[in-house]
């Protein structure tokens with residue numbers, strides 16, 4: 001069966017397209033999902049793409065990913081800078097994770113420079129707009145392939 005990547009989006013990302021387009025661009029979240037689905041197909045993986053404005057719901061979805069998803073891509077949005085709960089959930093499930101931000105958080109307000117979530121991420125991609133999600137799919141599928149090859153070499 002094809003690997004599934006869980007792509008999680010945090011608060012206010014449902015407003016993409018109209019939300020501060022000078023920072024986040026004009027693409028909607030549905031546009032980004034469409035691009036992810038298309039690229040994932042090319043990589044032979046499935047994508048489960050979700051958005052929530054609620055921290056607990058994101059935590060629940062991370063827990064549910066155990067046994068279901070081979071990788072997580074997360075744009076935690078504002079929760080990046082506040083949420084120990086999301087960090088702990090990711091550390092608990094031990095699923096390879098890539099953190100994505102549309103904007104370059106290091107060029108922005110000081111409070112955006114730190115992300116709690118990064119501690120649980122294999123890598124962080126920021127500043128490339130929606131391309132960041134595509135790069136994350138590429139990175140995670142490469143990781144999964146390498147892990148499988150290592151596994152096969154051992155057995």
Ligand code: DQA
Pocket residue numbers: 011012013075076077078079080100101102103104105112
């Ligand atoms: C964001 C950056 C965060 O600082 C902000 O709170 C967001 C979006 C980004 O994708 O650039 O909501 O994660």
